[in-house]
Amino acid sequence: DGGITQSPKYLFRKEGQNVTLSCEQNLNHDAMYWYRQDPGQGLRLIYYSQIVNDFQKGDIAEGYSVSREKKESFPLTVTSAQKNPTAFYLCASSGVNNYGYTFGSGTRLTVV
């Protein structure tokens, strides 16, 4: 999967549940990102992390949380506070001084 793996590919969430999306990379990239993709909206930044144990909110962080305990891993939790979580979620990573992103294959989250 090009060095960055997202799981699961499809995820169904009931109302009021928290769910966690996994993102793992073996590219030795320092920076990792979570984007949300909705039809006609492009890619909107949720959270990003440039180093281990540090992360910053993006443009649409409300209702989401992240952690960065290891360089390789950047899991995203979609909490019950996120009112419209149905979307395609993309994780990406990039190396220092190399702005090009490598994307994971995405997780499609649906609220049932």
Added chain:
Amino acid sequence: GENVEQHPSTLSVQEGDSAVIKCTYSDSASNYFPWYKQELGKRPQLIIDIRSNVGEKKDQRIAVTLNKTAKHFSLHITETQPEDSAVYFCAASDGGSNYKLTFGKGTLLTVNP
């Protein structure tokens, strides 16, 4: 923060014609401008990028131009083929030491055989 506008939102061309997608950005400190191609149900893939110290870059049938004064950049695809059909996203980096990208809303390109 950075704001990226992308036009058109949809573009339909005949096979063999050229296609042009345009983007504008707001942060004059932005210095990196990549273009991504996303086929249906797949991840975005980097197809070409340009840095602010260069005005034009070409890779076979794909070229990108950058006008820093006007804060706009464009993707040019020549001799289009049906396999070029996809959604294309432009992006701009934040200025400074931050590597995060702000994306345009995408252009759905359809190449008709």
